[in-house]
Amino acid sequence: MILILFGLWLLLNGRWTTEIAVTGAVLSAGIWLFSCAFLGLSPKKEIRAAKQIPRFISYLFFLLGEIIKASLSTMKLIWAPNLEAEPKLKAFRTALRTRKGKVMLAQSITLTPGTITVDYMESEFLVHCLDEDFAEGLEHSRMEEKILEMEGGGEQ
16 A cells, blocks of 8 residues: 555656655655554555455456446347336345445446346345346346455455
């Protein structure tokens, strides 16, 4: 985090001098120490988070692909004269363990056109789907599997 803060300091300053570099280094270290003392940050947590970056980026690309596919399906449903939407509420349970993972799944479902997460309690989700076809595959989905990979064994 110190390196990110220092890099941001240099980027926002727009020039390089010894005074700016020393001031940035001192401020970056101070912010990091403050974060460790009062916000629960630690080097161990930073390393664990850094290891998750490739999985998170992979998930973002996967989610973007799902959003595009769902957008095309939604457009087809809206514009096709012979298709009629059959809205459905679908309840399902998830194997996700952490709160972060569950919130990430709920937000990912909501970001996908044609579906909205209405409610979630503990491990049960309630999702409104624009059409019955959108409800298929919500339970034990690839999206859930990818979040489970990222979850690893995190704390709740």
